Amino acid sequence: MSEVDDGVAVEAHAPVTAAAVEALRAELAAHGARAAAREELIIRLHDEVQRLRTGERAALLRPVIADLGRLRNALARQAAQAGEAGVLFAGFADEVGLSLERVGASPVSPKPGEPVEIGAHRVVGVVETGDAGLDGTVASVDADGYFDGLAGKVVVPALVRAHRLKREEEQ
Amino acid sequence: MSDEIFFGVDLGTTNSVIAYIDQVGEPTVVPNQDSDGDITASVVYIDDDGSPVVGQAAKDVAPLYPDRVVALVKREMGRDREWAIGGQSFTPESLSALILRRLADNAFAHTGKPVGKAVITVPAYFGMLERGATRNAGRIAGLDVIGIVPEPVAAALHYDVVADAEGKTILVYDLGGGTFDTTVIAIEKGSIEVLCTDGDSQLGGVDWDRRLADVILREFKERVDLGDEDPEDNEHFMREVLAMAEDVKKGLSRAQSRPVAPRLGQTGARFDVTREQFEAATADLLDATIDYTRRTLATLAERHPGRKVDEVLLVGGSTRMPAVAARLEAELELTPRLHDPDLAVAKGAARYALGQAVWAWDGDEDTPGEDRVAARAEAIAASTGIAAATIRKIAEKRVVTVLPKAFGVRLVDTSKPGWMDDVEGSSYIEHLVHANDPLPSGPHHRELGTVVDDQGEIEIQLYEQSGAVEKPELAFNTAIDHDSGLVSGIPKGKAGMPVHIDMTIDEEGLLSLTATEPSSKKELTIRVRINVLDDDQVEAARRRITALTVKG
Numbered sequence: 034m035s036e037v038d039d040g041v042a043v044e045a046h047a048p049v050t051a052a053a054v055e056a057l058r059a060e061l062a063a064h065g066a067r068a069a070a071r072e073e074l075i076i077r078l079h080d081e082v083q084r085l086r087t088g089e090r091a092a093l094l095r096p097v098i099a100d101l102g103r104l105r106n107a108l109a110r111q112a113a114q115a116g117e118a119g120v121l122f123a124g125f126a127d128e129v130g131l132s133l134e135r136v137g138a139s140p141v142s143p144k145p146g147e148p149v150e151i152g153a154h155r156v157v158g159v160v161e162t163g164d165a166g167l168d169g170t171v172a173s174v175d176a177d178g179y180f181d182g183l184a185g186k187v188v189v190p191a192l193v194r195a196h197r198l199k200r201e202e203e204q
Numbered sequence: 205m206s207d208e209i210f211f212g213v214d215l216g217t218t219n220s221v222i223a224y225i226d227q228v229g230e231p232t233v234v235p236n237q238d239s240d241g242d243i244t245a246s247v248v249y250i251d252d253d254g255s256p257v258v259g260q261a262a263k264d265v266a267p268l269y270p271d272r273v274v275a276l277v278k279r280e281m282g283r284d285r286e287w288a289i290g291g292q293s294f295t296p297e298s299l300s301a302l303i304l305r306r307l308a309d310n311a312f313a314h315t316g317k318p319v320g321k322a323v324i325t326v327p328a329y330f331g332m333l334e335r336g337a338t339r340n341a342g343r344i345a346g347l348d349v350i351g352i353v354p355e356p357v358a359a360a361l362h363y364d365v366v367a368d369a370e371g372k373t374i375l376v377y378d379l380g381g382g383t384f385d386t387t388v389i390a391i392e393k394g395s396i397e398v399l400c401t402d403g404d405s406q407l408g409g410v411d412w413d414r415r416l417a418d419v420i421l422r423e424f425k426e427r428v429d430l431g432d433e434d435p436e437d438n439e440h441f442m443r444e445v446l447a448m449a450e451d452v453k454k455g456l457s458r459a460q461s462r463p464v465a466p467r468l469g470q471t472g473a474r475f476d477v478t479r480e481q482f483e484a485a486t487a488d489l490l491d492a493t494i495d496y497t498r499r500t501l502a503t504l505a506e507r508h509p510g511r512k513v514d515e516v517l518l519v520g521g522s523t524r525m526p527a528v529a530a531r532l533e534a535e536l537e538l539t540p541r542l543h544d545p546d547l548a549v550a551k552g553a554a555r556y557a558l559g560q561a562v563w564a565w566d567g568d569e570d571t572p573g574e575d576r577v578a579a580r581a582e583a584i585a586a587s588t589g590i591a592a593a594t595i596r597k598i599a600e601k602r603v604v605t606v607l608p609k610a611f612g613v614r615l616v617d618t619s620k621p622g623w624m625d626d627v628e629g630s631s632y633i634e635h636l637v638h639a640n641d642p643l644p645s646g647p648h649h650r651e652l653g654t655v656v657d658d659q660g661e662i663e664i665q666l667y668e669q670s671g672a673v674e675k676p677e678l679a680f681n682t683a684i685d686h687d688s689g690l691v692s693g694i695p696k697g698k699a700g701m702p703v704h705i706d707m708t709i710d711e712e713g714l715l716s717l718t719a720t721e722p723s724s725k726k727e728l729t730i731r732v733r734i735n736v737l738d739d740d741q742v743e744a745a746r747r748r749i750t751a752l753t754v755k756g
Contacts, residue, residue, distance in 0.1 A: 077316075088235075107467065114469055151249065151257055152238070152755075155264035158439065169268065175440055186238070190261075195268045 091184035098138045102179040102189050105129040105140070109177075133179065141178035141191045143171045149195045153178060153187045158194040168198035208587040209315060210561060211322040211347075212358065212553025213307060215300060215338065217278040217405075218382045219243040221550035222307040224315065225558050229594030231362070231551035234311045238756030242547060244310070247275045248302050250289040258306035259756045274299055279405070281341075282333035284686075284736050297737055298745045300341035306754045308345060323351040323557040325358050325549050328387045328401040331609050331668050333684050336714055336735040340742050346750040351560045351711070356387040357396050357605060358552030359519045361559075363541055365391070373399070373504075373511050377497065377532060377540070378519040382408035384493055386500045388513065395604035395642050399511070400503040402496050407489070409453075409522030415485045417442075417449035419477060424466045427473040441468045456482050457524045483527050490531055497535070516540040519548050555598055558584070562599035606642050607709060610635040610674040612681070614665040618655055632676040633667045636707050639674065646708035651722075654694060654701040662703055664689040666715070666734065687733040691719045694728065703728065 105126050112122035130140065141153055148170050149156060160172040171193045178191030212231070214221040221243055226232045233242045239260045249262035250272050266273040272289050280296040287294045308319035326338050335352050342349035356376035365374055369391040378385045385403035389396055421435065424445075435441050448464055455462040461478040483490075504511055516538050518529065529540045544551065562580045563572065572580070578592075581599065585592035612635035616627055623630035636648040652662060666689065667681035675681075694701055704720045719728040737745070 092235075111467075149265065149268060151265055152261040156266070156268040157443065159267055190264055197268055 091181060094136055094138075094181065094183065095188050097136060098133065098179050098181055099189050101129055101133050102138070102140070102177070105133065106176045137182035138179050138188075139182065141180050141187055141189075143174055143191050143193055145171050145173055147171050149193065153180075153190055154193045154195075155190040156195045157192045159197040160194055161199045162196040163199055164196075165198055167196040170196050172196045207317060208320065208584070209317055210554060210557035210588070211308075211311060211319050212550050212555070212557050213304065213322055213324045213342075214355070214358070214547075214550035214553060215278065215303065215324050215326075215341070216246055216380065217276055218246055218380070218408075220246045220303055220307055221547055222311050222319075223547065223550040223554040224311065225554050225588070225590065225598070227589045229590045229598060231554045233547050233550060234307070234314045236756070237310050237313055244303070244307060244756070246277065246303050247273060248277070248299050249273045250292070250294070252290055254290040254292045254752075255755070256302045256752055257755045258303050261756060277303070281337045282331070282335075282736065292748075295737065295745070297337050297341045297742070298344055298749055300338070301344035301745070301749045302752070302754055304341060304345035304347060305749060305752075306756055308347065309754060310756070320348050321350045321557060321561065322347045323353055323358075323553045323560065324349060325353055325355045325553045327385060328354040328356055328398045328608065329385075329403075330354075331682075331684075332611070332715060332734055333668075333736065337737075339714070340735060340737055343742050344745045344749050346746060350557060350564075353553055353556050353603075353605060354387075354389075354398055354608075355549045356385070356389055356398065356401070356517075356519070357603065358550075358556055359517055359548045360389055360391070360396065360552065361555045361603065362548040362552035363515075363517050363543060365515055365517065365541075372514045374515045374517060375497070375500070375513045375536070376517045376519055377493070377523065377528070378403075379493060379522040379528065380408050380520040381410055381522070382406075384408060384496065386493070386497045388500060388504050390508075390511070395602075395606065397606045397640050397642075398608060399508055399640070400500055402500040402503070404492070404496060407492060409520070411489055412486050412522065412525070413446060413449045413453060415489065416453055416477070416482055417446045419481055419485050420445050420449055420452070420464055420466060423475050423477070424468075424473050427475060428468075428471045430468070430471060433468075435468050438468060441466070452477055453482070453525070457526060479526070486527075490527055493528075494531060494535060497532070513538065517548075518542040519545050521546045556603060558590075558595065559599040559603055562595060563602045604642050605711075606640045607637055607645060608639060610638045610669040611684075611707070611709070611715060612636050612667055613650065613652075613705070614667055614678070614683075615652075616655065628678070631678055633678065633681045634676070635669070635674055637709060639669065641709075643711050644709060647706040647718075648708070650705045650707070652703045652705055654697075654699055654703070656699050658696045659699065659701065660692065660694050660696065662691045662694065662719075664691055664705070664717070664719075664730065666717070684734055686736055686738075689730075691728050691730045693726070694721060695724075 108122050108126035108129060112119045112126055115122050143154060157175055173194045175192035178187055179189040181188045209224050211222060211224045221233060223231050223233045235242055236244045244259045245263045247263040249257040249265055262273055274287055277296050277299045283296060285296055311319050322342060324338055324342050326335055339349050339352055359376050360374055370393050372391045374389050376387045376389065383405050384407040385401060387401040388399040390399050445466055452462045452464060456479045461476040463474065463476050465472060465474045513536060516532055516536060518540050523542060523545050529542060532540045561584055562577060581592045581595045584595055612633045614631050615634050616623060617630045617632060620630045636650055637645050665683055666685045668684045670682040671680050691703060694703060702722050704722050706718045707715060709715050715734050717730055719730045720726065721728055
């Protein structure tokens, strides 16, 4: 290149060098753009892996939460009916509750009078009421539901009986 | 950048599924973000303020808000029905569009790309109005519906029985959650035809669950002493037994017996339910499906003498019960194929969508040439990121569906004495196109004439065959035009002035009609609409529905 030539030659080559630099700059810019695109792809793929990982864990845990939840509900029901042995059943129910907590799940236990929440409650029966204020609220709870903290959603809805306003012609 | 994705939607009566062809070229089902698994309940709830919820959450509040929850919308497709909920009015098309929107939103969350091109499946028995309504539901949901395909055809595509299967006859046995269909399809050079179909819209897997629940209940009652208490009065117990039955049914597909432990208050029992018990309790249900299958085969023998079934495909989750395959094998002496029965239709529809795009053709010849197909495959490879070779393999064979039912116009037999006093009784249907005509079809030409002097208008009434067999009598046909059907502007003259009618049916079985006056070649105004909703109504509904956020 020009460094090994004499000084006169360097001056004569100047426009050629400028063009070469320009070409290099353009090529670098293209490389830069491609690298940015790759970067973007890597970030997107990483996000996707994370999403899949969480999704997969949530999918694996979902039946466990549902089954443990069912067991906890059954034990709690026995506890309420079993007289003296009820304390034992309640203890077992608490233990299952703790297991659920360890996998990031918590019970959904609506209180009577709370509004029925779509997606979190399953209405298994209706109780007619004359009180318009009670319409669409929980009358009683048949079984707790469960919220999966990892997935951020209710995976088992609570089974509730809901108040429904009696229509005038029915009253 | 690969941005284009081809989707297939199984828009079902009770559940719906959406699938797409991924970058490896495999059909992939979009998981439902809101609940367990791949399916979305086809149930819509409309809130007080008009905002919609689709899926299991909607189903869960149905007992509380029976007036605001709509299920089984598919049964109303093609009918002029309206629901007024939350201060708004909904048609079967717009409610189906809400389900499609929810599926599309889930797909967007899963793939990161909006749903554009999609194929929607319909039952083989759906006629033109129902297909048109399904297509409009897609349009209202903001989708680019590139095809409507019969469910058994989509299933056959998934089972990959289409390639190199010329001349093959396939029986598709589809036992879903609430419906049963059996369909015979024929794979011919360049097309897949639905030869005949039969079924029961009230028979499905849920009936098997109820029978198994009865078995569990009977065994429980025999084992425990309940005194005067009738367990059937206890709603909670009965619900648990039914849920138990659903689980046990699935278990009995893999094992010979399953333990169950029903509990009622302080009383509990533990016993095994065997596959033998289950099959004995449900034998008549299976028999019913076999009767339908036999009837379908009898229709096949009658209409296509000499045709024998070469393959049996099982579709629908309930076909996992071993008794189904065993019974069909004994009946037909063929080993039924069972693969992905819940998702086969959606996956096949996604394959069909990609194939449609490769074969899309508006040239003069019947089919595009080799070069054109190769070029399309390359173009789609560039836009989807799927290898061109994979695309060509999926689209190896062009799938052309056929017209499900015959179509025609109502004519008056003026040779019949006294026809003027009894126009109705002197009318008959002349079918211009027939069931199983490959699509697209036409133009079919017909020359009509005026029947009285100076008749300036002709009323055209379009009819679709309503029974299994094409017959000219009015009673065996259904009127399908939702407009006046009036051809106007006919020059005055003696009776017998000619009017030419041309009928064309596109690839999805949708019909268009033109009328011309032959001497002037002038196109006459014709008011015909083979859709419950007209284009303006669809557009208005699209604007309304796509502006809503559909929750799950």
